[in-house]
Amino acid sequence: MTTLFVALSKRLSSLLPSELHASEMPQLLLPQRHSLLLSQRRAMMIINRVRLFAFLFAVLTPLWSIVDFMVFSYPLWTGLAMFRLLACGAFASVLFMYRPSGRLTDAYLAIAILFAIPTLFYIASHTLLRGHELTQFSAAVATGYAFLPFVLMAGLAIFPLTLLENLLLATLLLIAQGVAGYMNWSTLNWPSFAGGFWLLILIAGVTALASMSQLAFMIALVRQAIRDPLTGILSRGSGEEILDLQWNLVDRSNGTLALAFIDLDHFKSINDTYGHEAGDRTLRNFTETLTAKLRSSDSLLRWGGEEFLLLMPNTDLAQANRALQRIVSNGLGQRPDGKPLTASIGLAERCHDRIRTPQELLERADQRMYLAKSNGRNQVVCSDSPETQQATDAPALTASV
Ligand SMILES: Nc1nc2c(ncn2[C@@H]2O[C@H](COP(=O)(O)OP(=O)(O)OP(=O)(O)O)[C@@H](O)[C@H]2O)c(=O)[nH]1
Numbered sequence: 382m383t384t385l386f387v388a389l390s391k392r393l394s395s396l397l398p399s400e401l402h403a404s405e406m407p408q409l410l411l412p413q414r415h416s417l418l419l420s421q422r423r424a425m426m427i428i429n430r431v432r433l434f435a436f437l438f439a440v441l442t443p444l445w446s447i448v449d450f451m452v453f454s455y456p457l458w459t460g461l462a463m464f465r466l467l468a469c470g471a472f473a474s475v476l477f478m479y480r481p482s483g484r485l486t487d488a489y490l491a492i493a494i495l496f497a498i499p500t501l502f503y504i505a506s507h508t509l510l511r512g513h514e515l516t517q518f519s520a521a522v523a524t525g526y527a528f529l530p531f532v533l534m535a536g537l538a539i540f541p542l543t544l545l546e547n548l549l550l551a552t553l554l555l556i557a558q559g560v561a562g563y564m565n566w567s568t569l570n571w572p573s574f575a576g577g578f579w580l581l582i583l584i585a586g587v588t589a590l591a592s593m594s595q596l597a598f599m600i601a602l603v604r605q606a607i608r609d610p611l612t613g614i615l616s617r618g619s620g621e622e623i624l625d626l627q628w629n630l631v632d633r634s635n636g637t638l639a640l641a642f643i644d645l646d647h648f649k650s651i652n653d654t655y656g657h658e659a660g661d662r663t664l665r666n667f668t669e670t671l672t673a674k675l676r677s678s679d680s681l682l683r684w685g686g687e688e689f690l691l692l693m694p695n696t697d698l699a700q701a702n703r704a705l706q707r708i709v710s711n712g713l714g715q716r717p718d719g720k721p722l723t724a725s726i727g728l729a730e731r732c733h734d735r736i737r738t739p740q741e742l743l744e745r746a747d748q749r750m751y752l753a754k755s756n757g758r759n760q761v762v763c764s765d766s767p768e769t770q771q772a773t774d775a776p777a778l779t780a781s782v
Pocket residue numbers: 611644645646647648649650652656657658659660661664685686687754758
């Protein structure tokens with residue numbers, strides 16, 4: 382039984398997108414698993430796609446009035462044309478008024494508005510058409526209006542969505558279709574309604590696969606774009622973005638944000654004595670050691686050659702200092718000669734240091750890192766006045782601070 386289960390799960394996992402690492406798979410299921418940067422990029426992409434969709438519909442919706450004009454009587458055509466113009470105006474407003482903000486809540490709202498417009502148009506036009514006697518040709522055109530829910534369901538495929546988001550949106554569309562059926566209860570053609578409903582479920586399945594595949598590509602691309610190829614941690618470009626994002630998040634609640642500027646000590650001598658390869662291994666070993674000791678909300682990024690930034694949101698200066706002392710005293714890894722690897726660390730905190738911009742936070746931590754270097758290295762400096770510095774418990778501490 383267990384062997385069968387293992388074989389089956391192996392088979393199933395081979396169906397998952399190969400561009401993702403195994404640890405990234407949960408990101409296809411739930412948006413909560415996404416990093417800040419991925420959420421931001423996804424939110425921008427969703428809003429851009431909403432605007433594209435809105436543009437297409439703003440053009441196509443009024444154009445169909447030409448067909449309506451040829452098949453429907455004058456009063457019916459005028460009513461439909463008015464609804465079409467209203468829908469066109471609503472799509473155009475979405476197109477011009479929405480701008481990518483990077484916030485997922487805005488992206489969800491944009492999708493909701495985009496889908497609400499055709500749904501309202503569908504209900505209004507259906508109500509109007511129901512009150513009229515239609516000839517064979519105009520009845521055929523009127524039936525075309527019933528395809529709108531299918532177009533909306535298929536439209537979900539253009540967004541990079543998680544399975545949970547897909548399920549929620551598809552369920553809403555299925556409920557809307559169910560309500561439409563309930564409203565036409567007395568005249569409902571059951572076999573054709575059930576067939577249509579089943580078709581909608583099939584389209585929802587295909588759509589979920591399409592939008593999750595897009596999401597998988599996006600996760601892989603974002604990973605490649607934001608990771609430092611040598612160490613696999615965040616690179617400098619994404620670091621600046623993350624610093625701004627974290628700053629904006631804590632700024633709203635006037636929360637704490639600690640930043641440590643970490644510079645490895647005497648790194649050049651490793652390269653000079655043992656070669657560049659050994660230097661690379663030491664860097665990788667350092668980031669692995671440090672990453673294993675961090676909280677999941679902390680972000681470690683490579684700022685330059687042997688310089689790193691550690692961002693600790695919702696952490697005050699004392700907490701951050703304690704965390705760093707603990708990390709340093711447990712060791713940052715080894716130099717190729719077996720001696721402990723040490724670092725000079727400058728620590729600054731947004732509230733404690735009364736800092737007003739992310740750049741200022743970075744500069745303050747950088748200045749304190751230089752202070753740590755000039756004080757003898759292998760220490761954490763968290764103040765600008767030397768007498769209030771705190772010593773680390775690091776094994777190879779060279780000077781008190
Ligand atoms: N192996 C390796 N070395 C690198 C990499 N990036 C930068 N470096 C080296 O890191 C060294 C940094 O040297 P310095 O800036 O003099 O700093 P240091 O020797 O650590 O001295 P202090 O910071 O004053 O303690 C240089 O020799 C760079 O070539 C890298 O990706 N791999």
